[in-house]
Amino acid sequence: MAETVDPIEYEGPAGGWGSLKGIARTEIAQKAGPGALETLKEQNKPAGYMCSSCAWVKPAEPHPFEFCENGAKATLWDLTSARCRPEDVSAYTVSELADWPDHDLEMLGRLTEPMRYDAASDRYVRTSWDEAFAGIAAELQKLDPKSVTFYASGKAGLEASYLYALFARMYGHNNLPDSSNMCHETTSVGLKKVVGSPVGTCQLEDFDHCDAIFYLGQNPGTNSPRILHPLQQAVKRGCKIVVFNPLKEKGLVEFVNPQNPLQMTVGKPTQMSHLYLQVRPGGDIAALMGVCKRVLERDEAAKAAGEQRILDCAFIEQHTHGFDAFLAKLGATSWDELEQASGLTRAEMIEAGDVYASANTVIGIYGMGLTQHVHGSQSIGLLVNLLLLGGNIGRKGAGCSPIRGHSNVQGQRTVGITEKTKLAPVEKYRELFGLETPEEDGHTTVEFLQAVIEGTNKGYIGLGGNLARAVPDHGRVHPAWRQMELTVHIATKLNRTHCMPGKSSWILPCLVRAEEDIQKTGSQWVSIEDSFSHIYGSKGKRKPASGHLMSETAIICELAKATLPANPRWTWDAWRADYGVIRDLIARTFPDEFHDMSARMNQPGGFYRGNPAHERIWKTESGKAEFTDPTVLNACGVTDNPGGMHLVTLRSNDQFNTTIYGYSDRLRGLEGSRMIVMMAPSEMERLGLVEDQQIALATQYADGVNRRVEGLAVKPYDLPERTVVGYFPELNALVPLEYHDELSKTPASKGIPVGLEY
Numbered sequence: 001m002a003e004t005v006d007p008i009e010y011e012g013p014a015g016g017w018g019s020l021k022g023i024a025r026t027e028i029a030q031k032a033g034p035g036a037l038e039t040l041k042e043q044n045k046p047a048g049y050m051c052s053s054c055a056w057v058k059p060a061e062p063h064p065f066e067f068c069e070n071g072a073k074a075t076l077w078d079l080t081s082a083r084c085r086p087e088d089v090s091a092y093t094v095s096e097l098a099d100w101p102d103h104d105l106e107m108l109g110r111l112t113e114p115m116r117y118d119a120a121s122d123r124y125v126r127t128s129w130d131e132a133f134a135g136i137a138a139e140l141q142k143l144d145p146k147s148v149t150f151y152a153s154g155k156a157g158l159e160a161s162y163l164y165a166l167f168a169r170m171y172g173h174n175n176l177p178d179s180s181n182m183c184h185e186t187t188s189v190g191l192k193k194v195v196g197s198p199v200g201t202c203q204l205e206d207f208d209h210c211d212a213i214f215y216l217g218q219n220p221g222t223n224s225p226r227i228l229h230p231l232q233q234a235v236k237r238g239c240k241i242v243v244f245n246p247l248k249e250k251g252l253v254e255f256v257n258p259q260n261p262l263q264m265t266v267g268k269p270t271q272m273s274h275l276y277l278q279v280r281p282g283g284d285i286a287a288l289m290g291v292c293k294r295v296l297e298r299d300e301a302a303k304a305a306g307e308q309r310i311l312d313c314a315f316i317e318q319h320t321h322g323f324d325a326f327l328a329k330l331g332a333t334s335w336d337e338l339e340q341a342s343g344l345t346r347a348e349m350i351e352a353g354d355v356y357a358s359a360n361t362v363i364g365i366y367g368m369g370l371t372q373h374v375h376g377s378q379s380i381g382l383l384v385n386l387l388l389l390g391g392n393i394g395r396k397g398a399g400c401s402p403i404r405g406h407s408n409v410q411g412q413r414t415v416g417i418t419e420k421t422k423l424a425p426v427e428k429y430r431e432l433f434g435l436e437t438p439e440e441d442g443h444t445t446v447e448f449l450q451a452v453i454e455g456t457n458k459g460y461i462g463l464g465g466n467l468a469r470a471v472p473d474h475g476r477v478h479p480a481w482r483q484m485e486l487t488v489h490i491a492t493k494l495n496r497t498h499c500m501p502g503k504s505s506w507i508l509p510c511l512v513r514a515e516e517d518i519q520k521t522g523s524q525w526v527s528i529e530d531s532f533s534h535i536y537g538s539k540g541k542r543k544p545a546s547g548h549l550m551s552e553t554a555i556i557c558e559l560a561k562a563t564l565p566a567n568p569r570w571t572w573d574a575w576r577a578d579y580g581v582i583r584d585l586i587a588r589t590f591p592d593e594f595h596d597m598s599a600r601m602n603q604p605g606g607f608y609r610g611n612p613a614h615e616r617i618w619k620t621e622s623g624k625a626e627f628t629d630p631t632v633l634n635a636c637g638v639t640d641n642p643g644g645m646h647l648v649t650l651r652s653n654d655q656f657n658t659t660i661y662g663y664s665d666r667l668r669g670l671e672g673s674r675m676i677v678m679m680a681p682s683e684m685e686r687l688g689l690v691e692d693q694q695i696a697l698a699t700q701y702a703d704g705v706n707r708r709v710e711g712l713a714v715k716p717y718d719l720p721e722r723t724v725v726g727y728f729p730e731l732n733a734l735v736p737l738e739y740h741d742e743l744s745k746t747p748a749s750k751g752i753p754v755g756l757e758y
């Protein structure tokens with residue numbers, strides 16, 4: 001059972017032959033069903049299906065192969081020829097399966113039929129769809145709706161997502177967290193607070209016109225490889241990329257374009273970054289303050305010399321609020337303090353400031369390195385401060401561009417999957433369905449887990465995901481998780497969360513995006529939204545992995561129909577039969593953004609639903625773009641722990657979140673094991689550690705809980721001091737549930753105070 005992928009030798013840059021050979025040579029490609037490699041040609045193409053990996057834009061004029069190594073892996077993983085039948089699962093008790101590695105569970109293959117947990121034998125057993133829907137509905141009817149949570153992991157299309165949110169509210173709760181609550185919720189709340197928009201302000205064209213890119217806390221080579229093409233084009237035009245990242249990530253150092261045959265033959269990589277600044281975890285607030293300080297110095301000098309100003313004074317005057325307070329804070333903060341908190345030298349911050357000062361147009365890009373911190377929203381605020389100085393939001397070649405995670409996570413929020421009542425289309429629900437939406441806000445992911453621990457959350461439905469594995473504090477969460485009355489999983493593959501059933505539990509197997517979805521009116525389209533707020537149609541053409549599978553949309557319709565009272569306006573059968581009818585509902589609910597949705601989603605490049613901040617309309621409290629006056633210089637919540645070590649948990653090149661494809665972190669040159677901890681050679685020397693020595697990490701958080709992970713092999717890596725790095729989800733037990741972004745409650749998975757034990 002425990003097969004591992006052949007390690008792929010790799011020494012070259014990100015992309016290039018390594019990535020193409022990498023795909024064909026993987027066990028994943030070899031296990032894929034007939035024609036699966038052919039199917040890849042349809043990936044991210046108009047009239048094709050949209051990749052289920054990352055949320056990067058699908059261009060109007062796609063490349064012949066508009067997919068990357070990891071997008072291909074995601075699709076091939078979905079299209080495996082392996083099948084996980086009820087008898088394969090019933091062969092083991094759930095207690096046995098709970099100890100299997102994440103990789104081995106998913107390697108069983110695609111789920112083929114619904115299964116019900118049989119507590120007496122501690123096994124999942126085959127069941128029928130009718131039994132499952134009736135059984136789940138009976139359980140839901142017994143529970144107080146407020147004690148039930150509907151999670152969504154960010155993959156299901158807009159049609160399924162719209163109905164899922166509607167079902168929750170018809171049933172009677174707003175407990176609708178999604179993976180965003182562990183991911184870019186810091187953006188949804190923090191970016192919204194300062195520019196009035198919860199999503200990125202850039203468009204793809206902006207990358208053709210920017211002079212500099214400030215790139216913080218995101219690893220494109222692994223997590224959004226297709227972004228490397230526009231970055232490479234920008235660099236070739238002379239655009240300067242300034243990276244802030246504790247790790248030297250290969251894709252940001254150099255890149256060979258696998259789409260470019262000439263470059264592949266000659267093999268000369270593009271040097272991607274002009275400056276690579278290895279901040280310490282959470283050091284971005286101070287680092288960006290240092291950059292701003294330099295920009296102001298340069299502006300003063302320009303002013304004194306009668307030269308063109310560096311600041312866009314007219315923009316600051318007309319469009320922003322809070323500039324003077326920020327200026328005062330900068331004046332009162334010394335370079336020494338900034339060096340201390342950022343881990344960078346004054347000279348490095350000055351050099352970055354000079355790049356900014358020489359650029360007419362600047363884009364800011366960021367990912368989890370900013371959002372997953374206790375003061376993550378302040379880091380985003382500081383990046384926006386820097387952009388505002390030069391008027392770099394809302395004009396060509398400029399803007400703020402968070403890189404989203406799951407392929408439709410942004411879209412799920414757009415169409416109503418939100419725990420915040422004020423963001424739900426309450427009036428439209430009333431008008432279209434006669435529905436009175438429950439008034440109080442629902443759970444974020446952290447609040448859901450707190451309620452599970454307290455025993456007040458009794459039911460859980462997961463539309464995708466592997467939530468119990470993806471969340472913090474496993475030691476506290478897992479025992480409580482199994483006490484829930486009801487757990488239901490709409491899923492494609494077996495995972496660790498499924499192996500922690502509540503008292504009643506079902507697994508409902510669904511189609512993947514590349515598979516054909518046939519309903520009463522014929523073959524159906526679904527739709528998704530990318531990081532740039534473009535909406536695309538997606539159509540799968542593959543024969544489903546099993547004749548018993550249902551689509552996510554159909555499962556939600558049947559569950560809702562079985563659970564809710566009959567209502568002539570709640571026409572679940574009609575919605576299930578024709579997803580165009582659901583899109584009409586979406587268009588009627590959000591007419592400004594989604595009018596004529598079915599027609600427009602299939603135009604090349606999809607349709608853009610707009611963004612007020614892109615037009616310099618600021619939907620903030622002051623009606624202007626807000627300068628942030630930071631309350632701290634480092635984004636970590638605890639900075640005075642004994643020894644001062646901070647742990648970053650992140651992804652390898654061989655996983656999609658909790659889906660572990662294999663054990664090769666190719667771009668980092670690490671192979672064979674995920675139970676590792678990286679640290680600087682100088683730190684190893686200081687602590688007297690040698691390569692591959694086994695150590696334990698223990699969280700230093702003063703709440704009396706013992707959080708410890710042992711059996712970690714030390715690996716030397718180019719990192720700042722006081723920084724250790726390891727993999728998610730193996731190290732999630734170390735993240736305290738209460739250690740989260742102050743505004744959005746996004747778990748702070750990047751700056752965990754830890755001690756080393758050996």
Ligand SMILES: Nc1nc2c(c(=O)[nH]1)N[C@H]1C(S)=C(S)[C@@H](COP(=O)(O)OP(=O)(O)OC[C@H]3O[C@@H](n4cnc5c(=O)[nH]c(N)nc54)[C@H](O)[C@@H]3O)O[C@H]1N2
Nearest residue numbers: 070217218219223244281282367368369405406651656657
């Ligand atoms: N192949 C693949 N693609 C994926 C995913 C996957 O697992 N596999 N996951 C998807 C999802 S859901 C998401 S959210 C995205 C995640 O994509 P990323 O945002 O790239 O997430 P991480 O892998 O967690 O890497 C975070 C980066 O931030 C850096 N970092 C850590 N702490 C700090 C800090 O304090 N400051 C700065 N400046 N940098 C820091 C790390 O070194 C790392 O390079 O990718 C999506 N795409």
Ligand SMILES: Nc1nc2c(c(=O)[nH]1)N[C@H]1C(S)=C(S)[C@@H](COP(=O)(O)OP(=O)(O)OC[C@H]3O[C@@H](n4cnc5c(=O)[nH]c(N)nc54)[C@H](O)[C@@H]3O)O[C@H]1N2
Nearest residue numbers: 153179183464465466470490491493495649657658728749
């Ligand atoms: N320590 C630490 N923790 C983290 C993070 C971190 O960086 N560090 N990152 C966080 C982030 S950014 C995120 S987004 C979360 C991710 O958390 P989740 O979204 O909950 O996790 P995934 O691993 O993406 O879920 C994988 C499972 O989804 C199911 N699945 C796959 N495809 C489909 C599909 O098409 N439909 C359906 N219905 N099911 C499907 C399969 O059963 C698979 O086992 O984890 C978070 N947790």
Ligand SMILES: [Mo]
Nearest residue numbers: 179183405406
């Ligand atoms: Mo994510």
